[in-house]
Amino acid sequence: CRAVVLISGSGTNLQAFLDAAADSACAYSLAAVISNKGDAYGLVRARDAGVATEVLSHKNFGDRESFDQAMAELVDTYQPDLVILAGFMRILTPGFVRHYSGRMLNIHPSLLPKYQGLHTHQRALDAGDSEHGATVHFVTEELDGGPPILQAAVAIEPGDTAETLAQRVLVQEHKIYPLAATWFAQGRLKMVGDRAELDGELL
């Protein structure tokens, strides 16, 4: 299974994939890491691991459609079986999403369907929630709304800030995201209609 990872920033989730893929027993290989920002630290992580990198700046395109078109062409040069969004901070066009339907994953830092969109940690704190977490899901045209695959929850503790909470959620993200990718690479995970299916069971 060949995977391409799209990033925009620090790439701690990317690092979890790089670490997993360094093991020859890993079910997937990372064909390339592509960023829409040239200064994304994740690019350094990828280069250090010997993985091909590309930068495609959205600023060089007049609209979302033309950027996504160019991005899909670039991604497809690596012939991926799987596209992994790992902190890729761009809203994707329906055409891009459809092109990778059933083979594109995202991780969102909340217990979806709660807190789609941004500032999830602060929103969980403001709501007085007792727990928070992250969700791996297939990407569909609905932003942060595709079929959930795997969630990890963490308890919210007294004195937590958005930063301390984000740190604890990230530790969980780094476990569940490579696990979901492994399931996909092993052929155990599929998108069937608007649901995810693992080992033939709807999730």
Ligand code: GRF
């Ligand atoms: C994480 O919070 C992830 O849930 C969200 O974007 C962030 C990426 O962080 N989709 P990193 O670049 O992997 O450190």
